[in-house]
Amino acid sequence: MDIGWAILLIGFAALVAAFLLLVIGLMYSEMMNSDIPRGVANSGKLHMVHGLFVGIAIVGRILHRLGICHQVSFIRWFVACFLTRLNPVPTGLRVKDLNFLEVPVRVYEPTTVCDGLRRGLVYFHGGGWVTGSIDYVDEVCRHIAKESGATVVSVGYRLAPEHRYPAQLDDCETATCHFLSVAEAQFSVDPRRVAVGGDSTGANLAAALCQRLAKREDGHLPFPCAQVLIYPALQMADFNLPSYQQNHAVPILFRGRMAFYFLQYINGEMSVFQDLLEGNHVPTELRPRFDGWLSPSNLPPECLVRGFSERPAPTYDGAVYHAIKAGLESEVSPLLADDDVIEKAPPTFILTCEYDVLRDDGILYRKRLLDLGKNVEWKHVMEGFHGMVNFFNQGWLSFPSAARVVDSVVDYMKTLERS
Structure with missing residues (x-):
């Protein structure tokens, strides 16, 4: 050389x-x-x-x-x-990659004998509307389908920054409505026992979709029989709730990262990032209403044990509000919907994790639903952290407690009866 x-x-x-x-x-x-x-x-x-x-x-x-x-x-x-690992399809399950009106989906059908029509679940993956995929939740959807006997449809909606709101929600609506229209004829699924659900921002899409469908309900298609919300992101009005303060630096979702994801979802306007964290985007006239729904006093006392400090009232900035005002609409922040919208919600399963910035979003949404007389099942994982479901059956990346999260969804799916 x-x-x-x-x-x-x-x-x-x-x-x-x-x-x-x-x-x-x-x-x-x-x-x-x-x-x-x-x-x-x-x-x-x-x-x-x-x-x-x-x-x-x-x-x-x-x-x-x-x-x-x-x-x-x-x-x-x-x-x-x-x-991401894709294991061989287990016995007792049939998996198909399809398109529902140009939206990619993966359908998981149990092959065991069923007495009558099956239940169904349309599942939306998490990932901050920016990452995530059908493959990333493949093991989760397989397990739910096989263990609950329900047919699961996993939706590969478009992602930011290439596609902004409402593209993701539109894709979820398209896939869900198509499945409801063909569930019985093509998949032997009872369309009156089809739930929608997801994890993190996928749960946001599930909750927002239920509200959208409730507003548009015309009787042509059955309404989702339930919503399954795994540590949901439900509002971008207040990033200083107790869970945001207590868990601001707990992996794998930091406080600032959640604000980043919301901004990427709606328009990518990162110049208002710090104002968003401080709450300067909420108009003065809306604050009393939002404060009533988001008050720490609405949380169980144990949510305050690890500390919480009241922040000074933020300084409203009209330019910031107009840059990201879509984020305060209910289709992005379902927790901020009016009572007459939330009271149309189907029965709800909510799972929260103690060490998660989004813990209080789920708990506060539960309270709003309960206050309006809605049926809610809540599971709280005391040792849990955000993103656990993505580590289900992932080899060396697996977390044993993730199985508890997925099995709780299986148990809930088994309870769904004809409405």
Whole structure:
């Protein structure tokens, strides 16, 4: 080997080493900003998983700044290639990839003998409206279908930043309405026993869809018989609720990241990020109504045990409001819907996790439903953290407590009877 090639190799090795040192340094800095309480299930593994996700995000950020690829594109690619596994389809289940009016779906049909028509669940994955996919919740949907005997339809809705609100909700509506229209004829499913559900922002879409369908109900299609909401994101009016304060740095969803996702969903206007966190986007005339629904006094006393401090009243900024006012509409923030909309909600299952910034969204929505006489089943996972469902049956990435979350959905699905 001549000296020229040796110099090139040494130079390349130095660049790689410098790149790795940069990534490690940034990862260390990011990791120091995290806070994993002792009560979190498998906290050591969560530290490791958080470090992996931080590393992926940092590499994506570097590649984005170098003009090689978009950060979001890199994260989606890495998760699809290295963090998502598709196992062979188990006995007793038939899986099909289809399109419902151009919306990609994956249908999970139990093959066991059923006395009559089956129940159904239309499922929307999480991922902040930016990431996530049908593949990422494949194990979850398989398990629900096989163990509950229900046919599950997983919806591959469009994602931000390529597509903004209401594209995601429109896709979920299209897929759900199509399934309801063909459920009995093509899938032997009782359309009167079809629920909608999802995790995180997928749960947001499920709740928003129920409200949208309730407003448009014309009798041509059955209304969803239930909504299944796994740690739902339900409002972007207040990012200083007790759960946001207590869990602001608990992986895998930081307080600031949730605000980022909301902004990406509606329009990508990141210049108002800090104003959003401080609450400067809520008009003075709307604040009394929102405060009544979002007051910490509406939470169980145990939600305040880990601390909460009242923040000074925010300073309303009209320009900020007009930049992101869609975020305060009920289709983005279902928790902020008027009583006459919420009282049309179907029976509801809500699951919340103690160490999750979105904990209080789910609990406050439960209270609004109960105050209006609605049927609500609530499960709270004391050792749980946001995103648990994505670690169900994922090999070395699995968290045992994730099985409890998925099995609670199975148990609820078994209770759904003809309306």
